[in-house]
Amino acid sequence: MLKSDIKAIMDCYKILKNRGMKDKNNCLTYEDKIKWLCLFGCTELKSQCADKIKVKEYVKNKIGKDISVPILKIYNNIKEFNIKELPDKFVLKCNHGSGYNFIVKDKNTSDINKIKSTMDLFQKSDYSMVSGELHYHWIKPLIFAEPYLSDIMYDYRFYCFNGKPVFMDIVYRGQKPKIYNTYDLNFEPIYNMRREKSDYNMVEKPKLFSTMLEYAKILCTDFELVRVDFFYIDDNIYHAELTFTPTAGTAHFTEKYNLELGSILEI
Numbered sequence: 001m002l003k004s005d006i007k008a009i010m011d012c013y014k015i016l017k018n019r020g021m022k023d024k025n026n027c028l029t030y031e032d033k034i035k036w037l038c039l040f041g042c043t044e045l046k047s048q049c050a051d052k053i054k055v056k057e058y059v060k061n062k063i064g065k066d067i068s069v070p071i072l073k074i075y076n077n078i079k080e081f082n083i084k085e086l087p088d089k090f091v092l093k094c095n096h097g098s099g100y101n102f103i104v105k106d107k108n109t110s111d112i113n114k115i116k117s118t119m120d121l122f123q124k125s126d127y128s129m130v131s132g133e134l135h136y137h138w139i140k141p142l143i144f145a146e147p148y149l150s151d152i153m154y155d156y157r158f159y160c161f162n163g164k165p166v167f168m169d170i171v172y173r174g175q176k177p178k179i180y181n182t183y184d185l186n187f188e189p190i191y192n193m194r195r196e197k198s199d200y201n202m203v204e205k206p207k208l209f210s211t212m213l214e215y216a217k218i219l220c221t222d223f224e225l226v227r228v229d230f231f232y233i234d235d236n237i238y239h240a241e242l243t244f245t246p247t248a249g250t251a252h253f254t255e256k257y258n259l260e261l262g263s264i265l266e267i
Contacts, residue, residue, distance in 0.1 A: 097127030
């Protein structure tokens with residue numbers, strides 16, 4: 001093991017201890033177990049599948065067809081970026097963290113210098129040192145472009161424990177703060193699970209909900225905990241990402257459900 005790897009492990013350990021990480025035997029809540037998994041659940045496969053580029057091939061092999069958002073271009077660094085070769089609307093992303101995105105709705109009026117400086121900053125950041133999620137440390141940072149899919153985005157997020165989906169969120173990205181609706185696997189609302197705002201009048205059950213659920217069942221089988229995310233646009237399903245330690249164990253669930261989910265998840 002390289003000295004840089006040992007340092008990364010120790011730095012993540014310090015971050016997580018400051019957030020109240022407990023010994024495995026004392027992890028009772030869902031959030032406590034996520035914090036433990038951030039450090040001790042790290043595997044080579046998780047690093048591969050947390051990589052927003054490499055995961056697309058993993059999903060294709062598991063599902064048997066390509067359902068991921070396509071890649072328009074991959075850049076080793078922002079110096080290779082050429083906005084002229086991309087469509088008028090696109091999204092730039094880094095592959096090695098969360099939130100490292102730049103949305104371009106009109107390339108003809110965009111600030112190129114801002115795009116370049118922002119993406120350069122993102123690429124040079126070690127996300128594991130931001131979040132304490134160690135599996136991000138071993139991802140080679142790259143920049144890539146994807147199509148801009150829609151002005152209104154619904155994320156369908158299936159939370160899967162020990163190889164089985166347990167519940168799901170629908171996250172509406174069209175406004176701030178985001179709207180989080182939580183459902184069971186029969187698409188029945190679960191009220192008061194989350195601390196975030198909900199509005200169950202906003203979303204109807206998608207025509208292809210059962211297909212999304214089947215995809216989630218396939219994609220979760222290799223992991224003790226994974227959130228399988230999809231975009232659903234015009235009756236098309238796009239796989240978005242696999243998330244292994246959602247929010248790095250920060251408080252997003254009410255006390256009742258934090259403990260209840262912790263009793264279900266085995267680590």
